[in-house]
Amino acid sequence: MKIADDDFTLFGLPPRQALERAALDARWRELQAEVHPDRFAAEGAAAQRVAMQWAVRVNEAYQRLKDPLRRAAYLCELRGAPVDAERNTAMPGAFLLQQMQWREALAEAAGLAEVEQIDAEVQRTERALLADVQRRLDDEGDAAGAAADVRALMFVHRFRQDIERRLDALDATR
Structure with missing residues (x-):
């Protein structure tokens, strides 16, 4: 060691x-x-x-x-495909559109049930991205593709933090 x-x-x-x-x-x-x-x-x-x-x-x-996200980023780096999220923010257009729709929906959500519904959808996306990262890293040896998924996961993670803050604020008003 x-x-x-x-x-x-x-x-x-x-x-x-x-x-x-x-x-x-x-x-x-x-x-x-x-x-x-x-x-x-x-x-x-x-x-x-x-x-x-x-x-x-x-x-x-x-x-x-x-931490699955940090582990994925670390594996990408070890395999020669650093995530480099600070400089490489390129995302597929469909993913960026989804982000905008989620943010708009969160801003317009009037109550707890609506925010929880958004959270459930975002969690499903997060699980799917994590599964893609695992497949790319463990089965396909596609570190570059995994790095792109990790960047998307970082966006999702930050948005989930926004959702958590909104849920906390809604809980505080009850």
Whole structure:
């Protein structure tokens, strides 16, 4: 185990989008126990600093691997197709139109039921995009196509946050 290993190697997992969460969680607990700074208290400050670096590295890798969107973006990068969402915002016209329709519907939604209906539709789209990403990465080896889907998922994720804020606001008025 080297600190520069990719997250999958660090966790001893195959570099795939499909991931068994229980195995990830179990391995995270094992790694945390191995590198916890308290285990190195008797070895001095330098050993504790190194252990702290390892603990941070393990936690960062765990956070990235447990989140399907972050894991997909990471896999794309590992496979030479970085998502580069800050500079590459190209989206298919149909997807952009769908985004505009959702945003308009959310703005016009008068009540909880309407917002929940929009949320259900967006969640279906999110699940379909995640399935496409998994297929592209794990079955087809299409990292570039997966990167495009990840960019779309980032839009969907941000919109779902807007929906959550709207739902919270509607809950607060009850």
